[in-house]
Amino acid sequence: MNIRMAVLRRPVAAGSALLLAVALAACSQGPGASSPAATSGTGSSAGAGAGTTVNATLTEFKVELDKTQVPAGTVTFQVTNNGTIVHEFVVFKTDDAPDALPTASEESEVNEDDPSLTSMGEVEDVDPGASKSFTADLEPGKYVAICNVEGHYMAGMHVPFTVQ
Ligand SMILES: [Cu+2]
Numbered sequence: 029m030n031i032r033m034a035v036l037r038r039p040v041a042a043g044s045a046l047l048l049a050v051a052l053a054a055c056s057q058g059p060g061a062s063s064p065a066a067t068s069g070t071g072s073s074a075g076a077g078a079g080t081t082v083n084a085t086l087t088e089f090k091v092e093l094d095k096t097q098v099p100a101g102t103v104t105f106q107v108t109n110n111g112t113i114v115h116e117f118v119v120f121k122t123d124d125a126p127d128a129l130p131t132a133s134e135e136s137e138v139n140e141d142d143p144s145l146t147s148m149g150e151v152e153d154v155d156p157g158a159s160k161s162f163t164a165d166l167e168p169g170k171y172v173a174i175c176n177v178e179g180h181y182m183a184g185m186h187v188p189f190t191v192q
Pocket residue numbers: 114115116175176177180185
C-alpha cells in the first residue's frame with residue numbers, strides 16, 4: 029500500500045513540476061510578446077527595443093510591402109525575392125511621385141544620386157528565393173521603395189509608403 033502510494037505520487041509530482049516549467053516559460057515570453065502597446069505594428073520579434081519590421085516582397089515586376097504606414101523610428105526591412113530573377117530593394121525619402129522618380133541619363137534606372145532622393149538603405153543582388161534585411165532610422169515623411177536593377181523600376185517595381 030505504502031509502496032503503491034509512493035509510486036503513484038511520483039508521476040503527479042513530476043507532472044506538476046513540468047506544468048510549472050511550462051508556466052514559467054510562458055511567463056518569460058509574455059512581457060516581450062504583449063508589450064508593444066504601440067500604435068499599428070505587431071512589432072515582430074526583431075529583438076531589442078522598439079522598432080517596426082516591414083516585410084517586402086519582390087516579384088516580376090512588383091514591390092509589395094505589408095505596411096504602407098510605418099511609425100517613425102527604427103525600421104527593419106525584411107526583403108524576400110519571390111520572383112525568378114535577381115532583384116534589389118532601395119528605399120528613398122522623397123516627395124516625388126512613386127512612378128516619376130528622376131532617371132539616370134541613358135540608363136533605364138533611377139538616378140540614386142539625384143538631389144530629390146535621399147537613399148535610406150538598400151539590399152542588392154537578392155537571389156530568387158532569398159531574403160535579405162537592413163535597418164534604417166526613418167523620420168516622418170514620404171518614401172518610395174523600388175527595385176533599381178536596370179529596367180525594373182520602369183517595369184513597375186516601385187511602391188510608396190508613409191512614415192508618421
Ligand atoms: Cu527587380
